[in-house]
């Protein structure tokens with residue numbers, strides 16, 4: 038995973054660091070992205086179609102007002118990677134008031150025993166009383182390994198070295214913990230002397246008959262890359278109560294292949310292992326997983342600001358105004374209102390020069406900025422329809438009246454008008470600079486992008 042992470046992050050750095058995000062840069066980025074995915078063992082078709090989608094969306098989507106093409110492109114990459122690696126977050130939910138029985142299957146060496154320790158630790162931390170049944174009677178030393186691994190967290194392991202039949206040990210172990218009343222989660226380790234899916238599923242059915250598990254977890258070694266798909270697919274079709282743990286995502290160059298391959302089968306990936314220690318397991322949350330893959334710690338903030346901009350109903354109207362070069366105070370008011378709704382006003386509003394001057398430029402002055410925004414909205418609200426449509430009629434007495442009506446000062450009204458006039462000028466200049474070159478269909482006219490950061 039490290040290589041995939043590094044190459045993705047390198048590609049993204051180019052976008053983050055570039056002064057202008059244009060078609061050329063997006064093309065270059067998409068080539069890098071494709072290479073990164075392919076060297077991360079992601080299936081060829083998946084990698085190609087994902088890259089194509091990123092290119093399409095980054096170039097042709099309507100970019101919401103107030104969002105830069107850079108941020109929007111980053112969001113698109115993020116969206117499409119999340120799609121690729123599994124949209125669904127399927128946390129494991131057990132009923133603490135009932136006895137839950139979770140059975141682990143998987144081929145030998147896939148990481149069952151290790152994962153049992155990790156799951157035991159995970160649920161113990163969440164208040165569960167956990168017991169483990171050592172059902173691997175095949176491998177010598179299997180019980181020892183289990184006991185040693187779980188000793189530090191004080192989880193009892195039931196086993197019987199003299200009993201050679203796995204089903205018998207499991208039956209006895211379950212009875213043992215059922216009698217102990219205080220246990221509410223039993224994890225069952227199994228042997229995995231299989232080479233292929235068929236015998237794996239057969240064993241699953243046999244033990245399931247005895248144990249009647251709440252959930253069956255297939256443990257898959259991610260270093261097998263795309264081959265994980267066949268296992269996950271067969272398993273996913275065989276049992277409705279099945280989920281998956283992917284192991285060894287720490288070391289493997291093929292981790293991306295395994296995750297994407299399992300994701301397309303629609304199987305629920307619950308956790309992934311990223312180390313040998315008992316703490317080395319994470320919930321598989323595609324959103325967070327992709328965030329860490331892209332090294333975008335601030336991804337939540339970025340998504341939020343883009344989504345907030347998307348929510349803005351008046352975006353289309355504003356976009357139209359910019360396109361036609363006809364900005365009115367009405368648009369200014371819409372922008373102020375949207376600014377007042379946004380959480381990090383400094384960050385967002387500062388992208389629009391005319392408005393940012395009104396709200397205070399420094400993000401640290403957020404509270405101050407919010408107050409100012411409210412005053413300027415009040416000013417707009419005290420204007421007549423005619424004034425909102427045509428700012429030029431606002432002079433002398435009218436300024437006095439608006440100030441009075443809004444509980445502000447004539448200076449503030451003038452400040453608002455000044456900023457508005459400057460924004461209009463800026464808009465005209467930008468349009469002139471771009472000449473008559475057309476705007477992309479539906480998008481922000483290229484010359485105006487500077488207004489949005």
Ligand SMILES: Nc1nc2c(ncn2[C@@H]2O[C@H](COP(=O)(O)OP(=O)(O)O)[C@@H](O)[C@H]2O)c(=O)[nH]1
Nearest residue numbers: 145146147148149150151284285310311312313
């Ligand atoms: N690096 C790494 N090693 C792991 C992980 N999970 C399991 N292993 C190692 O893989 C080997 C096989 O694991 P084990 O739990 O015994 O597999 P089992 O045969 O399915 O029970 C052991 O050496 C584990 O330490 C993981 O997430 N990361």
Ligand SMILES: [Mg+2]
Nearest residue numbers: 149150173179
């Ligand atoms: Mg084992």
